[in-house]
Amino acid sequence: MLDVDDQRSDEEKSVNETTRMIREIGVANFLKRVYDDEAADLCQLLRDLDKDHKLTPTGLEKKSQLQLKQMLKRKAVIIGKQRKNISIPNTHDAVLGLLSASSNILIVSGAGISVNRGIPDFRSPDGIYDQIRRCNYPEIDEPEQIFDMATFVAHPKLFYSVAKKILPTHFQPGPAHCFVKDNNKLLRNYTQNIDSLERKAGVDRLLECHGSFAFLECLRCSAKYNTDDFAQTITDGGVPLCTERCMKEYRRRRKKRKSDSIDNSAATSLDVSDQAVVAFFDTRNEVIPYLKPTITFFGEDVHSDYEQRVLDDSQVADLIIVLGTSMSVAPISEFISHIPHKVPIVVINKTPIKGLDPDVFLQGDIDVIVSELLVRMNDVKEEEDKKKCIV
Numbered sequence: 145m146l147d148v149d150d151q152r153s154d155e156e157k158s159v160n161e162t163t164r165m166i167r168e169i170g171v172a173n174f175l176k177r178v179y180d181d182e183a184a185d186l187c188q189l190l191r192d193l194d195k196d197h198k199l200t201p202t203g204l205e206k207k208s209q210l211q212l213k214q215m216l217k218r219k220a221v222i223i224g225k226q227r228k229n230i231s232i233p234n235t236h237d238a239v240l241g242l243l244s245a246s247s248n249i250l251i252v253s254g255a256g257i258s259v260n261r262g263i264p265d266f267r268s269p270d271g272i273y274d275q276i277r278r279c280n281y282p283e284i285d286e287p288e289q290i291f292d293m294a295t296f297v298a299h300p301k302l303f304y305s306v307a308k309k310i311l312p313t314h315f316q317p318g319p320a321h322c323f324v325k326d327n328n329k330l331l332r333n334y335t336q337n338i339d340s341l342e343r344k345a346g347v348d349r350l351l352e353c354h355g356s357f358a359f360l361e362c363l364r365c366s367a368k369y370n371t372d373d374f375a376q377t378i379t380d381g382g383v384p385l386c387t388e389r390c391m392k393e394y395r396r397r398r399k400k401r402k403s404d405s406i407d408n409s410a411a412t413s414l415d416v417s418d419q420a421v422v423a424f425f426d427t428r429n430e431v432i433p434y435l436k437p438t439i440t441f442f443g444e445d446v447h448s449d450y451e452q453r454v455l456d457d458s459q460v461a462d463l464i465i466v467l468g469t470s471m472s473v474a475p476i477s478e479f480i481s482h483i484p485h486k487v488p489i490v491v492i493n494k495t496p497i498k499g500l501d502p503d504v505f506l507q508g509d510i511d512v513i514v515s516e517l518l519v520r521m522n523d524v525k526e527e528e529d530k531k532k533c534i535v
């Protein structure tokens with residue numbers, strides 16, 4: 145029989161063990177282990193993480209498995225985000241040292257790396273949402289509704305009148321995109337941007353968390369197109385329509401209708417204008433073949449590979465670099481919780497990130513900072529190449 149002190153000691157060990165596991169392997173892998181283990185006691189794990197003793201045993205027993213899993217995830221994410229800083233100075237040298245010592249680097253990027261390219265941020269003052277708000281569009285109540293599927297289907301012209309301001313065709317990558325591209329130890333770039341500038345810069349190991357404006361997809365037949373091919377239509381205020389399968393279907397059905405008709409209009413030429421195509425499908429209550437950018441709208445799932453990539457990448461990453469993002473939007477808002485606590489985090493951003501105390505923080509204009517890093521990285525590389533030649 146254990147005495148009270150021993151029991152307390154065991155309880156503390158239990159709390160430490162669960163918490164330690166989250167710190168060692170990150171939340172995603174912790175949850176995977178728990179869910180894969182049929183014997184896992186979710187109630188006990190929740191009690192382990194209940195530092196404030198807010199949970200009551202009877203309350204937990206009444207919860208469904210799904211509710212317990214949701215509670216466990218929430219608790220684990222909090223623990224995962226509570227990191228102890230590794231003592232590293234906030235200097236360019238420190239970042240260069242980390243870059244040199246690392247083998248598998250994850251870069252998380254956001255709107256801050258594209259603002260200097262002329263692409264407005266979404267949420268900052270004078271950002272895209274602010275601009276939409278000032279326009280007082282009667283079709284929407286909130287700016288975010290622009291990226292709502294129902295709004296898009298009902299008012300595609302409204303969507304494109306806003307989207308044409310961030311049409312990828314008109315923008316080029318900058319120093320921060322090159323910094324990502326030139327990183328030969330890049331394990332993956334998780335970008336929250338839809339401007340596809342990482343893609344344009346040639347970043348191979350890229351995961352576009354919210355999709356990309358580089359492509360358009362037909363709402364009716366799912367055919368994919370390059371956005372560049374419709375840049376003029378969009379710039380001129382039009383709404384791109386499917387030009388292949390759905391246009392063929394339109395022609396076939398219109399011709400059949402004319403040949404079935406008793407009037408003599410078959411000889412007249414077919415109206416293939418956008419208005420005629422839209423009206424044809426609209427009057428039949430069928431899906432209109434509008435092309436929608438392959439970006440994730442509200443209510444749609446994030447990139448299908450995201451969870452598996454995070455699961456795998458978090459186990460081999462040895463450096464995290466956060467570039468130009470406040471990390472406030474899902475799924476990236478939980479990204480740090482999935483990273484083992486021993487992995488250093490570098491933030492390069494104009495402002496501090498709420499809720500994240502990184503190991504190294506370089507504050508300022510991102511392009512200026514990464515340009516300096518790129519120059520110094522090239523200097524080091526040239527030195528190394530010279531030494532190789534001498535040998």
Ligand SMILES: [Zn+2]
Pocket residue numbers: 362363364365366367386387388389390391433
């Ligand atoms: Zn189509």
